[in-house]
Amino acid sequence: MHLNNNTRVFTRDGKIAEILKEVILCIPRKTKVYVIGGAARNAIYYDLFKKSLPQRDYDLLFIGDSDKFVKDLRSYKFVYGKIRRKNEIVLKKKLVSKPKSITDYLVLDIHRSHKSNVLQNLKENSAFTINGFAIPLTDYLDKNIRKNLIALPSALKDLKNRQLRLTITGYKAHPGNLFACLRFVSVGFKPPITREVRLLLEQLPNLEKWRFKRNVNKIFDYVGGEQKARQLIKKLGIKIDIFNIKKLREFFSKRKIKD
Numbered sequence: 001m002h003l004n005n006n007t008r009v010f011t012r013d014g015k016i017a018e019i020l021k022e023v024i025l026c027i028p029r030k031t032k033v034y035v036i037g038g039a040a041r042n043a044i045y046y047d048l049f050k051k052s053l054p055q056r057d058y059d060l061l062f063i064g065d066s067d068k069f070v071k072d073l074r075s076y077k078f079v080y081g082k083i084r085r086k087n088e089i090v091l092k093k094k095l096v097s098k099p100k101s102i103t104d105y106l107v108l109d110i111h112r113s114h115k116s117n118v119l120q121n122l123k124e125n126s127a128f129t130i131n132g133f134a135i136p137l138t139d140y141l142d143k144n145i146r147k148n149l150i151a152l153p154s155a156l157k158d159l160k161n162r163q164l165r166l167t168i169t170g171y172k173a174h175p176g177n178l179f180a181c182l183r184f185v186s187v188g189f190k191p192p193i194t195r196e197v198r199l200l201l202e203q204l205p206n207l208e209k210w211r212f213k214r215n216v217n218k219i220f221d222y223v224g225g226e227q228k229a230r231q232l233i234k235k236l237g238i239k240i241d242i243f244n245i246k247k248l249r250e251f252f253s254k255r256k257i258k259d
Contacts, residue, residue, distance in 0.1 A: 010042040010052055012141050015095050019106045020058075024138055026072035031064025033137040034118055034150070036111070036125075040133040041159065047145050048160060053187065054222070057090075057107035061121060061134060066112045078108070087112045118150050126152065126170040127177040128184070128192075130159045162189045166196045175206035178242065179215045182232045186223040197236050204242060205249045212245045 011017060027033050035043070037059030045053050062069065066089075073091055081090030089112070092105035099105055113121060118134045126132040132152030139148050158165050164184055171177055178200040185191050192200070207215065220226050226243070233242055241247050 010046045016106055017141055019093055020141060022076045026069055028065045028068045034061040034134040035137055035140050036061045036134050037131060040135045041131050043135060043140065043145055044133055044159060057109050059109045062110050062112050063116055081107060122152055123167060124170055125173050126167050127180060129154045129165045129167055164189050164192045166192055175203040176211060176215045178204050179219050182219055183222050185232055191236050194237060201238060205252050209245060216243050
């Protein structure tokens with residue numbers, strides 16, 4: 001696994017755990033907060049294998065009074081991140097006294113939901129079955145982390161087998177999921193079947209240029225350089241240059257004309 005200064009891993013100790021305990025204290029009554037996404041998957045992965053996977057932030061699914069939650073977090077010296085949308089807000093808190101980059105913060109990506117059906121949310125937003133976990137934040141630091149776990153039907157089995165498998169519709173939620181696939185493969189996960197790789201590839205040209213560039217830089221950084229990243233796309237059976245958005249869009253444009 002390639003780790004660098006941008007890396008966070010699941011832990012129940014240290015500064016990160018201290019801050020997460022503060023977050024738990026801020027949960028209002030009659031409110032449910034779940035850890036989802038990479039932070040949930042990594043915690044279950046650690047529970048299974050006692051090994052850590054890299055992550056960059058903590059995705060939270062919030063159901064309830066988000067205004068009070070944010071207000072209380074602000075009293076614990078959380079500050080706003082760049083994203084402030086209708087149903088999503090980012091808050092962050094310093095991990096060091098003089099932060100120089102985003103990696104010097106603990107970042108909370110809070111997704112506000114008016115639906116109480118957590119499982120349905122996982123179905124709609126998880127690209128891969130192994131991301132289909134929701135852990136109550138109040139349980140996140142417990143050793144018995146799976147006591148109230150909510151998961152997609154094959155999520156635990158696929159994570160145990162380190163098998164990448166697309167969900168029926170969730171993979172469409174973000175066009176850059178092929179890059180996420182490469183990151184998983186780089187740390188030893190088995191790639192999806194050929195048909196599913198093709199589905200991810202077809203989504204990729206829809207990624208905005210600035211996001212595309214950021215994702216390319218991220219994958220190069222994550223796997224240890226461009227050469228290793230190109231070796232990964234060969235492993236997936238991809239023959240076109242997925243790191244050049246112009247060539248990628250031209251390829252699919254020509255294919256549409258032929259079709």
